[in-house]
Amino acid sequence: MNWGDKMIGKVLGGRYEIIEKIGGGGMAVVYKARCRLLNRYVAVKVLREEFINDEEFINKFRRESQAAASLSHPNIVSIYDVGMEDDIYYIVMEYIDGKTLKEVIDEKGKLTAKETIEYSIQIAEALEHAHRNHIVHRDIKPHNIMVTRDGRIKVTDFGIARAANASTMTNTSTVIGSVHYFSPEQARGRFTDEKSDIYSLGIVMYEMITGKVPFEGESPISVALKHIQEEIVPPTEIDSSVPKNIEYIIMKCVRKNQNERYQNASELLKDLRKVKYSKEDMNFVDNIDTLDSATRIIPIVKDEGENEEMKTKPKKKKSNKGSNNGGKRVIFWAVFLAFLLTTGLAFGIYKFKDGFSSKEIEVPDIVGWDVDKAREEIEGMGLKFEVEDTVYSSEFEENKIVYQSKEPGTVVKKNYPIKVKVSKGGKLVKVPNLINKDINEASLLLKERSLDEDVEFRNDDKIPINIVISQDPEPYEEVKEGTKVKLVVSQGPEKKMTIMPKLVGMKENEAKRAIVANRLVLGKADPQFSDEVPKGTVIWQSYESGTELEENTVVDIYVSDGPEKKKDEEKSNENQNEEIPMNLSISLPQDRSQTEVKVFRIQDGVTEQVYNQVHNVTEENLIIPVKGKPNAKFDVYFDGNFYDTYGKQ
CATH class of the missing domain: 3.30.200.20 (Phosphorylase Kinase; domain 1)
Structure with a gap:
């Protein structure tokens, strides 16, 4: 099709x-x-x-x-x-009205440090939320990240990326996705977790700040091998203007060893926000060496050897005293005449210049001056002073000159008019109410009103993370444009740490109790075939024992399911082809008064509708009699929307 x-x-x-x-x-x-x-x-x-x-x-x-x-x-x-x-x-x-991050990078060549940090924070916040809900994206790349017209980030493809990864890893051992952003463990086809998403985000940050991905190759396999075997060239070796603090974050995200990366998105966000809100060296511009930038007066350096040679060099003997005196007289009159000529010429040029320059005046630089002082200066030089306009300015205080019609250093004639614009001070705007808003939303609201922000993070047991606790100035107070609004933002409860116990070798129930006892949270406990480890014994844990973790960190384990049982290919299939009656027990949705229930049977590759009735939800639980072979599956829909699959999974 x-x-x-x-x-x-x-x-x-x-x-x-x-x-x-x-x-x-x-x-x-x-x-x-x-x-x-x-x-x-x-x-x-x-x-x-x-x-x-x-x-x-x-x-x-x-x-x-x-x-x-x-x-x-x-x-x-x-x-x-x-x-x-x-x-x-x-x-x-x-529906997102915008562009993919890949399109934005391609259009700009590369992003600024400020844009890179801003976008990275939003992507990391999306991952933090997903990871807390036990969903790993597994295909983070600029193509799956949308940028709206107002600069908001929207990460997409969570469901399809995870389903694709699970299917391909199980059935074909082929890794589907964009190999340029794959973590080494994905390239090997091994276990992926939240730290795999962090690696991919590190590659995305690398591309944003440099305009290129770290590894290129003739085939996907060659690129995948580079992720596994080769070290990534630091961004500053590609572009020396990349700030060192951003390079540090990127290089920590892309460590080959999962345990050496940021352990979760929250840790990464903490460093990203430090870069964004730090008061020191956050202009993202390297300091210029003052030796190169400033004009200096330096002493003349004498060549000591040359001076010494001149002192010690023997004088030539005079062979003719008379001729020498004659030469002296010639030299004297030549020097005297040259002196008269030079003096007269200089005096003439001076008088010539003085005759014309008396009518011309060099315009001074008066931008930033008080208007009265500027008027006094200009009129005192014989020029006219005219106020052309008064304008709002967040850069200059009230009554300061913000513009002059003639550039400083320009030569004009006497009485020439110098027109200026005078500041009315910053335009007054109302401070928005930012309390209980997310820090990203608060930043956008301040930006829309030409206000700056000064953010302080504080632990709070009641206010959710990234929510504004207080602000200064108060909401709705009128202030000048460019005023800095101080925000106190929650970073959640104070983090309490615990130590990861050794679970490998424990029975499953013992391991679960150990996880709870150490104030951790059990995530997945997936069965895995093992020829060496007895059934019911833990064979893998997502964090190595002895690792310091934040309390309530989710821990996944693999539990031995014993040796894989060989399929008996000669087993009789006579009972597999007989349809048998069975009952589907379904809980009806309670958010509506009635619902249309449809059931489709999937059997031997054929999908067939076997039930279609409208029911009042007061029945709550519905028993539907159906027939099918033992391997048949039944898809249930409420009002045309898929609800669940019943039967052999």
Whole structure:
């Protein structure tokens, strides 16, 4: 099926009208659509046809998309809906009017240090929120990051990236994605976690600040090998203007060893904010060596050897005393005549110049002067002083000169008019109410009103992280443009640290108790086949024992599932082809009065609708009798939206 030709004008789910194609990648094609129900534009991502027959991928895709839909953050593209219709699997998400970060980098060549820090903070905040919800992106790259017209960052593709990674790693051992941004563990096809996203963000920061990715190659494999084997050239060796503090953050993000990187997005954000809000050396411009920049008077350096030679060099004997005296007289009269000529010429030039220059005056530099002092200076030089206009200025105080019509050093005639503009002081603006707002939103509101910010972070047990606690000046107070507003921002409760215990070798229940006892949180406890370790024993932990961690850090473990059992290929299949009756127990949604329930059976590669009824939600739990083979699956939809899959997983 050629999606590009057939999707335009199609209505998905009875409400999403496809308008135009706006993008696409290796996994899906993206369209702009209009939601007929809410009368708004949305983006619809449709899976490419090569994936629609892979049931395992589809199931993972659904689950991960639903998980990603649970994310709610201003720097993450919102997912509104997930659906399937006529072999079309699609996600409905927030429509972003802007460009990808890749397009922004390509247009500008590279970004400024200030832009790099600002964008990196927003991306890291999106990752921090996702990681807290146990979702790892696994495909962070500029192509998956949108920049809105007002400079906000929106990270997209959480669900599809995770589903793609899981499917390809399990089934084909092929890594799908952009290899230029892959972490070494992704390139090896090994376990990926939150620190893999941090590595990829480090590569994105590298590209923002230098305009290029660290590794290039003739093939994806050659690039992947460089991520594994070669060290990254520091950004300052490519561009010496890159600030050292930004280089430090980038190089820590891209360490080969996962444990040597920032351990989580919160740690990374802490350093990024230090760079943004530090009061020292944050102009992102290297100091110029004063030896090169200033004009200096230096003493004449004499060549001592030459002087010594002149002192010690023997004089030649005079051979003719008479001729020598004659030579002296000639020299005397030559010097005397030259003196008269030079003096007379100089005197003539002086009188000539004086005759003309008396009518011309050099204009002084009066920008920044008080208007009365400037008037006195200009009129005292024989020139006219005219105030052309009064203007608001955040740079100059009231009654100071902000502009003069003639450049300093220009020569003009007497009585020439010098026109000036005088400052009325900074324009008064109202300070917005920033209390209880996110620091990024607060920064934008101040910027819109031409106000500066001075941020202080403080631990607070009650106020969420990055939320403004207080401000000075107070909300709605009138101040001049350029005034610095002091913000006190919460950095959450004071961090308490604990030590990671050794879990490998413990029984699963013992390991779980040890995690809780050390004030940590259990994440995933995935089973893994092992020929050496008894079933139920921990064989891997996400942090090495002895590592200092923040309390409530999520810890994942792998638990031995024993040796992998060989499939008995000669097992009888006679019972596998018989349909048997079964009951589906379904909980109805409680956010509406009634709902249309549809059930589709997927069996032997064929999808068939087997149930379609409208039910009042007062029934709460619904039992639906169906028939199917033991390996059949049943997809349940409420009002046309996918709910869950029942049957063999």
